[in-house]
Amino acid sequence: MKLFRSKSKLGLSELVQACQKQDSRAQVLFYDRYKAKLMGVCIRYARTVSEAEDIFQEGMLKIFQKITELKNPQSADSWVKTIMIRYAVDYYNQVTRKENLQGPYEDIPLELGTNDPEDLLNKFEVTVLLETINELPDGYRLVINLYFVDGYTHAEIAGILGIVEGTSRSQLLRGRNLLLKKLEQKGIKQYETF
Numbered sequence: 490m491k492l493f494r495s496k497s498k499l500g501l502s503e504l505v506q507a508c509q510k511q512d513s514r515a516q517v518l519f520y521d522r523y524k525a526k527l528m529g530v531c532i533r534y535a536r537t538v539s540e541a542e543d544i545f546q547e548g549m550l551k552i553f554q555k556i557t558e559l560k561n562p563q564s565a566d567s568w569v570k571t572i573m574i575r576y577a578v579d580y581y582n583q584v585t586r587k588e589n590l591q592g593p594y595e596d597i598p599l600e601l602g603t604n605d606p607e608d609l610l611n612k613f614e615v616t617v618l619l620e621t622i623n624e625l626p627d628g629y630r631l632v633i634n635l636y637f638v639d640g641y642t643h644a645e646i647a648g649i650l651g652i653v654e655g656t657s658r659s660q661l662l663r664g665r666n667l668l669l670k671k672l673e674q675k676g677i678k679q680y681e682t683f
Contacts (some may be wrong), residue, residue, distance in 0.1 A: 505562035508553065527573045533619065533634050534577035536627075540584075546600060548576040574639055578631065578649055621671050629664025636661050 501517065507515030528545050535541035554570050559568055622633055631650065635641040636657075641649065646657040 501565055502562040505565050508556050509559070516519060516553060519662060523549075523569050528607060529571060530573050531577055533622070533638060534574070534581060534631065536623075539618065540580075540680065544577050544580050545573075547580070548573045551576050570639075574635070575649065578635075581627065581631065582651075617675060617677060618672070621668060621675065623672060625664055625667060628660050632657055632660040633664045 504519055504522070508519050524545075527548065528541065531541040531544040531570055532538070537543055541554065552569055555572065559565060622630055626632065632646055635646045635649065636643070643654045643661070644658040646652075647654040650657070652660075
């Protein structure tokens with residue numbers, strides 16, 4: 490197929506359309522295109538690296554199963570992120586119902602990958618913030634990720650998690666306060682965007 494001569498010449502619309510036709514070469518390119526971004530989403534919602542990897546793999550299967558439903562290929566970036574977030578939340582709900590897990594979280598290492606001191610400092614602060622969010626109890630962690638990181642409203646969060654909007658608001662307030670306290674214990678005192 491001439492479409493796949495060069496990865497750099499393949500547009501998003503063409504890639505999505507080829508995936509909708511179940512072209513395996515297109516699926517590999519699609520997978521590679523979204524792997525880093527979606528793995529980052531999975532890490533934010535998972536308790537461990539292995540859980541994040543499981544969520545990512547199963548989420549990608551869901552994406553490929555539903556890709557024919559994507560009517561506007563140019564909206565693929567937000568579409569895949571939404572599918573992955575919803576799958577991560579569903580995964581969390583299934584696991585907690587089955588196992589009622591509690592306890593310490595595994596440290597999830599994040600790649601810094603830079604030699605620029607200023608860039609390294611900014612990424613370090615983001616790394617500390619994400620690691621600290623990961624230390625929060627599950628309910629707080631989910632709502633903080635959905636609200637602050639992914640930009641969902643309280644009404645949307647309530648729908649996704651199957652809770653009332655007031656619970657989302659209180660989880661966010663309590664989670665935010667606990668997060669700020671944990672950050673302060675780590676020597677980070679000013680997060681003006683929170």
